[in-house]
Amino acid sequence: MNDAAQTPDFSAGEVGLVRFEDFHSNNPLVFDSGASIPQFTLRYETYGRLNKTRDNAILVCHALSGDHHCAGVHTFEDRKPGWWNNIIGPGKPIDTNRFFVVCSNCIGGCQGSTGPSSVDPLTGQAYHMNFPEITIRDMVRAQGALIFEHLGIEKLACVVGGSMGGMQALQWGIDFPDKVERVLALATTARQNAQAIAFNEVGRTAIMQDPDWNEGDYERSHGPAVGLSVARMMAHITYLSDAGLQRKFGKNRFEVAKYLHYQGRSFVNRFDANTYIYFTRALDRFDLYGQGGGELSQAFEPMQARSLIVGFTSDWLFPPEQNREIAYALLKAGKNATYAEIEMDYGHDSFLVSAPELYELVRAFLK
Amino acid sequence: MNDAAQTPDFSAGEVGLVRFEDFHSNNPLVFDSGASIPQFTLRYETYGRLNKTRDNAILVCHALSGDHHCAGVHTFEDRKPGWWNNIIGPGKPIDTNRFFVVCSNCIGGCQGSTGPSSVDPLTGQAYHMNFPEITIRDMVRAQGALIFEHLGIEKLACVVGGSMGGMQALQWGIDFPDKVERVLALATTARQNAQAIAFNEVGRTAIMQDPDWNEGDYERSHGPAVGLSVARMMAHITYLSDAGLQRKFGKNRFEVAKYLHYQGRSFVNRFDANTYIYFTRALDRFDLYGQGGGELSQAFEPMQARSLIVGFTSDWLFPPEQNREIAYALLKAGKNATYAEIEMDYGHDSFLVSAPELYELVRAFLK
Numbered sequence: 001m002n003d004a005a006q007t008p009d010f011s012a013g014e015v016g017l018v019r020f021e022d023f024h025s026n027n028p029l030v031f032d033s034g035a036s037i038p039q040f041t042l043r044y045e046t047y048g049r050l051n052k053t054r055d056n057a058i059l060v061c062h063a064l065s066g067d068h069h070c071a072g073v074h075t076f077e078d079r080k081p082g083w084w085n086n087i088i089g090p091g092k093p094i095d096t097n098r099f100f101v102v103c104s105n106c107i108g109g110c111q112g113s114t115g116p117s118s119v120d121p122l123t124g125q126a127y128h129m130n131f132p133e134i135t136i137r138d139m140v141r142a143q144g145a146l147i148f149e150h151l152g153i154e155k156l157a158c159v160v161g162g163s164m165g166g167m168q169a170l171q172w173g174i175d176f177p178d179k180v181e182r183v184l185a186l187a188t189t190a191r192q193n194a195q196a197i198a199f200n201e202v203g204r205t206a207i208m209q210d211p212d213w214n215e216g217d218y219e220r221s222h223g224p225a226v227g228l229s230v231a232r233m234m235a236h237i238t239y240l241s242d243a244g245l246q247r248k249f250g251k252n253r254f255e256v257a258k259y260l261h262y263q264g265r266s267f268v269n270r271f272d273a274n275t276y277i278y279f280t281r282a283l284d285r286f287d288l289y290g291q292g293g294g295e296l297s298q299a300f301e302p303m304q305a306r307s308l309i310v311g312f313t314s315d316w317l318f319p320p321e322q323n324r325e326i327a328y329a330l331l332k333a334g335k336n337a338t339y340a341e342i343e344m345d346y347g348h349d350s351f352l353v354s355a356p357e358l359y360e361l362v363r364a365f366l367k
Numbered sequence: 368m369n370d371a372a373q374t375p376d377f378s379a380g381e382v383g384l385v386r387f388e389d390f391h392s393n394n395p396l397v398f399d400s401g402a403s404i405p406q407f408t409l410r411y412e413t414y415g416r417l418n419k420t421r422d423n424a425i426l427v428c429h430a431l432s433g434d435h436h437c438a439g440v441h442t443f444e445d446r447k448p449g450w451w452n453n454i455i456g457p458g459k460p461i462d463t464n465r466f467f468v469v470c471s472n473c474i475g476g477c478q479g480s481t482g483p484s485s486v487d488p489l490t491g492q493a494y495h496m497n498f499p500e501i502t503i504r505d506m507v508r509a510q511g512a513l514i515f516e517h518l519g520i521e522k523l524a525c526v527v528g529g530s531m532g533g534m535q536a537l538q539w540g541i542d543f544p545d546k547v548e549r550v551l552a553l554a555t556t557a558r559q560n561a562q563a564i565a566f567n568e569v570g571r572t573a574i575m576q577d578p579d580w581n582e583g584d585y586e587r588s589h590g591p592a593v594g595l596s597v598a599r600m601m602a603h604i605t606y607l608s609d610a611g612l613q614r615k616f617g618k619n620r621f622e623v624a625k626y627l628h629y630q631g632r633s634f635v636n637r638f639d640a641n642t643y644i645y646f647t648r649a650l651d652r653f654d655l656y657g658q659g660g661g662e663l664s665q666a667f668e669p670m671q672a673r674s675l676i677v678g679f680t681s682d683w684l685f686p687p688e689q690n691r692e693i694a695y696a697l698l699k700a701g702k703n704a705t706y707a708e709i710e711m712d713y714g715h716d717s718f719l720v721s722a723p724e725l726y727e728l729v730r731a732f733l734k
Contacts, residue, residue: 194612194620195604201624202600205631206573209593226576233569234601237562242686245561253561254651257568264572284621316683319609 015047015089015096018072018082020112023150029107029142035132038121042146043112044068044104047088048096050153055181057153058094058366059143060084060103061161061168064279065232065271067111070103071096086354093362099157106168107142108134108279110272117220117272128274129216134282136167140175143168148179155179158366159305162186162351163318164279167286170326173303174291183307184365186351186358187315189322190288190296190329196317199238200280203231207273216274228273229264236263241314241347288326296329306336308365310358312350313343338365382414382456382463385439385449387479390517396474396509402499405488409513410479411435411471414455415463417520422548424520425461425733426510427451427470428528428535431646432599432638434478437470438463453721460729466524473535474509475501475646477639484587484639495641496583501649503534507542510535515546522546525733526672529553529718530685531646534653537693540670541658550674551732553718553725554682556689557655557663557696563684566605567647570598574640583641595640596631603630608681608714655693663696673703675732677725679717680710705732 023042030036045068050057060070062083071088073081088094088101105113108131116131132138147153159172159180166188173183189196207213210227218224237260249255292299307330311323320341327339342357344350351358390409397403412435417424427437429450438455440448455461455468472480475498483498499505514520526539526547533555540550556563574580577594585591604627616622659666674697678690687708694706709724711717718725 192620193609194616194623195607195609197620198604198612198623198627199601201627202597202604205600205628206597209597211578230569230573230576230597233572234566237565237569240562242560242562245565249561253559253564256561256565260565260568261572 013089013091014081014085015072017076018045018047018069018074020045020068022112023104023146025145025149027145029138029145031132031138032135033133037114037132040107040114040142041112041118042104042107042114042142044102044146045070045072045082047071047101048099050100050151054153055155055157056098057100057102057147057151057156058158058160059147059156059172060088060094060101061139061143061159061165061172062103062106063161063163063165064276064283065267066165067109068103068105068113069111071101084352086352087359087362093359094160094366099366102147102151104143104146106139106279108139108275108282110275111270115272116216116274116278131274131278134278136164136171136282136286137175139282140168140171143172144176155181158182158184160184161188163188163348164283167283170288173305173307174288174299177302177304180305182365183303183305184310184362185307185323185326186310187312187318187323187348188309188326189286189318190299190326191290192284192286193322197284199235200284203235204277204280206230206234207277213273216277218273220272223268224273225268228271228276229268231276232267232271233260233264236260238317239348241316241345243314243345244347247345296325297332300330300333300335303330303333303335307338308361309337309339310351310361311339311341312346312348313341314345315348315350317348380456380458381448381452382439384443385412385414385436385441387412387435389479390471390513392512392516394512396505396512398499398505399502400500404481404499407474407481407509408479408485409471409474409481409509411469411513412437412439412449414438414468415466417467417518421520422522422524423465424467424469424514424518424523425525425527426514426523426539427455427461427468428506428510428526428532428539429470429473430528430530430532431602431643431650432634433532434476435470435472435480436478438468451719453719454726454729460726461527461733466733469514469518471510471513473506473646475506475642475649477642478637482639483583483641483645498641498645501645503531503538503649503653504542506649507535507538510539511543522548525549525551527551528555530555530715531650534650537655540672540674541655541666544669544671547672549732550670550672551677551729552674552690552693553677554679554685554690554715555676555693556653556685557666557693558657559651559653560689564651566602567651570602571644571647573597573601574644580640583644585640587639590635591640592635595638595643596635598643599634599638600627600631603627605684606715608683608712610681610712611714614712663692664699667697667700667702670697670700670702674705675728676704676706677718677728678706678708679713679715680708681712682715682717684715
């Protein structure tokens with residue numbers, strides 16, 4: 001997801017070695033579609049300590065290709081720390097000395113949480129494309145069970161995320177108004193526009209036309225690798241910016257091809273094609289305008305949280321305007337909201353990159 | 368290529384029924400790579416009449432997915448006229464009452480000109496991927512044979528084109544300085560940047576990983592349809608703009624999926640996957656900076672033609688800046704050049720759409 005080099009640093013200031021845990025819910029999960037699954041698992045990680053009053057928890061929500069591993073390393077040999085390691089840790093903007101940070105792999109995911117590649121206990125077979133349709137709201141509902149039932153947290157100090165994670169953060173503020181103190185949404189949108197839907201449709205088409213997709217019925221080790229890598233290569237371009245690519249490759253502009261192939265290959269090794277289909281459909285369906293009966297500010301009516309919305313100048317997937325309109329609608333609804341726009345040339349992925357300006361904003365917002 | 372509806376109009380003002388012709392050259396064509404083919408064909412169309420002094424010819428150069436059929440219809444039942452019918456015709460901005468308009472399918476093409484799907488007379492087999500590598504300069508060289516040797520034109524009144532056609536127009540001005548009176552280049556670039564190369568690489572990957580591609584060795588009727596349609600769907604998004612898609616689909620944003628699938632299917636029916644690979648590689652290799660030894664204005668040194676460069680505000684594939692820098696370099700080289708920027712929301716495809724402002728510019732430039 002992130003092309004900025006992140007080398008692990010085991011000095012003070014790092015969460016260091018971490019391990020995931022699994023929350024097994026024996027209660028069914030009912031989806032927006034009306035379908036349900038009888039039980040489910042969410043894989044998650046936590047960093048820092050939950051205080052006695054249980055009011056210092058921050059939920060981090062991941063983006064399309066992310067997972068629960070957002071900080072620290074799994075072994076000392078790990079060359080790559082979690083995807084948001086630059087911002088999460090002791091003394092960092094999301095300070096694990098102060099906060100108890102939770103991040104779960106979304107429902108429908110492929111990194112330990114129940115999703116299309118999991119076995120349906122009712123049939124003994126993998127769900128594949130029989131897994132219920134997922135919405136952003138469904139992701140939030142499943143996370144709610146983890147936070148409230150399993151971790152016993154009554155109110156989150158903050159829900160934070162970028163891109164698909166930002167959608168979840170906003171939805172958290174709407175769906176659990178009295179359980180969320182702050183919402184921090186970055187590089188996101190209130191509704192997928194036609195261009196974003198178009199790119200996702202091409203990605204899904206590449207996957208679903210790969211003969212190895214087989215209507216979604218494949219072994220994880222023999223999935224539609226060609227289709228998934230093409231989908232990823234294309235999507236990866238939309239996460240960057242022309243200026244960023246110029247900076248990265250300069251005169252060696254043909255190197256971008258190798259770089260994309262590498263991105264495609266490594267994605268296939270860690271991601272499931274059916275989850276890609278389910279998650280992109282959830283993105284495409286996300287529509288806070290619809291939730292507000294056509295009026296975005298209406299969707300935010302219930303929200304009580306303070307919010308900070310952050311757009312990035314070079315993001316052309318969810319451009320600044322789309323972030324700005326979220327903040328405007330929040331203000332129109334009478335909410336305590338702030339909008340910040342950060343000038344960075346990393347495109348959509350800017351939110352994942354070390355940036356002093358972003359760090360200061362996050363620190364101030366969490367004070 | 369163009370999503371703007373173009374319905375044929377058989378009233379005065381249309382070139383009406385047209386037919387293609389084939390120019391067969393028995394001279395070899397030597398490519399920039401040093402490779403050659405012993406003979407070649409260019410399919411072309413002409414509209415209007417060549418005057419006695421043979422100085423009223425305009426060469427129209429087509430873009431990646433275009434061909435020689437740029438105006439008129441082939442039968443009265445034809446529902447779709449040539450790709451630039453809106454601007455070419457009697458009394459239209461490219462006025463066939465005044466000008467003799469020539470447009471040829473580029474060398475390497477798949478619509479009648481010699482290309483990868485043509486038979487190599489030396490082997491009796493289709494060239495497939497044994498066709499020589501193509502550059503924009505090679506396209507221009509082959510067109511030169513058509514214009515000078517076959518049509519007996521000594522000097523072109525104008526060479527005009529958008530996108531890949533704009534690259535050819537610029538190259539014409541450089542390679543045949545005393546044979547070109549005017550160069551009109553729209554929505555183009557002096558060098559493909561990393562983002563454009565990246566999109567092309569994903570398209571080629573989709574094609575080349577399709578098992579039906581078979582290293583390029585396939586029957587035209589059994590080509591890599593899946594890969595080619597995915598490539599086209601993705602590329603088509605880059606020809607439009609977010610604002611244009613909003614306008615087109617509005618609240619029915621999910622319709623964009625159907626629209627793209629239609630684009631993918633219809634492209635597969637008319638285009639050859641190997642030509643797509645060769646043409647996109649020619650695009651990626653195009654580099655007037657390189658031709659000028661790193662200095663764009665140096666590349667334009669030989670040029671004698673007057674030029675008009677036109678950028679479109681919503682074009683994010685070859686954005687206004689990239690068109691502007693062509694005009695600046697021309698001016699720096701002491702050439703008679705003008706830059707115009709037109710505000711339209713059709714994205715890269717804006718140059719194909721009816722637009723009064725563009726029409727006025729073209730009329731004035733050709734006066």
